[in-house]
Amino acid sequence: MPFDIAQVRSEFPALAEGVAHFDGPGGSQVPRAVGQAVAETLCSGIANRGAVTAAERRAEAVVTGARAAVADLLGCRPAGVVFARSMTQATYDMARALAKGWSGGDEVVVTRLDHDANIRPWVAAAEAAGATVRWADFDPGTGRLTVDDVAAVLSPRTRLVAVTAASNLLGTRPDIPAVAAAAHAVGALVYVDGVHLTPHAPVSMADLGADFYACSPYKFFGPHHGVLAAAPELLETVHPDKLQPSTDAVPERFELGTLPYELLAGTTAAVDFAAALGGSRDGSRRTRLLDSMRQVETYEAELFARLLDGLAAIGAVTLHGSPGDRTPTALFSVAGRSPQEVYEHLAALGVNAPAGSFYAIEPARRIGLGAAGAVRAGISPYNTTDDVDRLLAGVASAAR
Template sequence: MKFTETTFPITQVREQFPALTRTYKDKTVAYFDGPGGSQVVGTAIDAIANYMRIGGANLHGAFPTSWETEKVISEARLAVADFLNVQANEVAFGANMTTLTIAIANALGKNFNAGDEIVVTEMDHRANVDPWIMMAEDRGLKVRWVKVDTETKTLDLTELNQLINENTKVVAVGMASNAIGTVVDLKPFADRAKKVGALLVADAVHAAPHLPMDRDQMQIDILLCSAYKFFGPHIGIVAIKEEIFKQLEPYKLTTSPTYYPDKLETGTQNHEGIAGIRPAIEFFAQFGEGKTRRERIVSGIEQIEKHENRLANRLREGLSAIDGVTVTQAAADVQKTPTIAFQVDGIEPGDICKKLAEEHSIFLAAGHFYASTLGDVLNVNDSGGWVRAGLAPYSTEEEVDRLIGAIKSFV
């Protein structure tokens, strides 16, 4: 189904999120903290509760609850496969993206030698930086940094051919900044990495709720995301190209599976959480068109983004028009997620968030959001970082205007 600005079914969307009925200080809560974790769609909540209600079990048992657990995991892999356009047997789950990245970095590092190099960026969340730095330190590898252009708020690619060279083994790049919303053009990274034989590892935790994912079309080798950013439970997800997964040797118990993807899933998984992944992904599909679930997911994300971006533009314009408010953002022609980072002269970001919650029942967060290097480069960490507002499918024009009006009342 296709929607215009005036026909987006916001009521239908909001009815699917139980958390939106919450009140605080006698006002309905407005959630702008989606970049730190979205609210959970009701179908995912039901799936989690139902799994636990009827009896859960561990794997490989000769009884129904064990078989049902295996089916839950299989269905979740198939849904993720459609979400990321990968094979189901390339999908693994973990506690979170950070934990998975540390495990993958350590496993890959077994094959690297002193003198090999890793490339990371100044824009990334530290979850796609520190695991590679720690592994590099353990193995004697050199780390090279792609810098941020402080004027354009994008990555500076002028030295990319020197940074990614014949010694490079891994290029780790975030697909979009979780702090300021800049969407990164992966193509130059992918093209250069392939030319020198390096692996491209992409952090899609912030991007996946807003951009259709196609791992192979994007030439990504290892793609990571997290279900709690797209209306599901706290589960980390990775899709590793089969030929790489086959060779990967994660640290694991001797009794753990040696086959993929299970060999990366150390210990007993969060089965009830995994049960919530498929419904979270199918939330997108209900708003899309197409014969296959994959087509409906892509179409649904595109339709939802029209709504989110319209609201994001309204919020950017409204905040930018307020004297004393500085919005940190790339130029209008640079693609961005519906994520807005800003500061208010003379007021600590953390204090802004407290006032918004206590006086207006608006929930959002302050800080560097683990993109600490970006905060240093843009010189905001010493002043408490940013206030960050994120738009979601359940966000409304009224909520945006409410936030703009609240900020106006503070200056």
């Protein structure tokens, strides 16, 4: 069944404004069904979770429904899905909890390719525990991080490897299964930042070899909060700081305070929307998600090829990173124009492609861009060839 882009776009009220959105890597636009789920939950009778009143039961159903939806999306078990205010908060909380078991001589590996949310929490936790931080570097010319780059800094004292599944700056995708195998061979845990991968590809935690997988629903059509997934048995071994009367059950022991029920309802709606992108109504939600995300990959790859070819044809444009296994994310500079100037020029034309380092400060520095970064254009499932051509025309006019 062909990817029905007209039907997809009809589900996004924001697209009626006429803007071509290439800012999906910072947060996607939201389909109508997600907004409705959030509003309906906020406006319904709801209370703290329980089994006595209808309001309590409604809250319980929202939470269990959201855990099941995320489990289908990531290929994990609902009992291992933790909700947090953001991916950054979830990672800081888990880093502090895991660091309770670290001591002097232990080592933690982070990479120069990662968003700072998968670097600084581990650096801070290691420093507090007296552990050593070891850095895996990547090739600044290609933007590629290889398993050899990571293996070079592993040792029998490595306790955890934090690595991105896809760079939010360059789009490049490390071979996570190979990295995970190398880390597991020395007895280390693997914490995968899946924020930038999840909107663009089918995800299976088991296939990736991830012990922990963190992502953000607002990058895949949902509300603003964070998700952390792991095997329930692994979560049982981790003991975060928590309030004395709060439950010690997994996964609730990691969720501090009352959950935002309306956001969880919106997340379930976002996952259901993603499962319907492929047009199939047959099979389990997990089966439909895998089919939909494969179609999304194919559709986005076609648009991305058009975008890359068009940018390469503009003489003043420098593309950062190399083609290959990457998400549909282009990072580019225009000679004689600052990234901010290009961003503002495009915005005036109704094309949203922001500029900066996008909190991926380490890779931005490594490829010589610094904090100013460059212009980033990310393809989303609601983009069209017309959107791409508008962006290319805007960049060409900025380059004159």
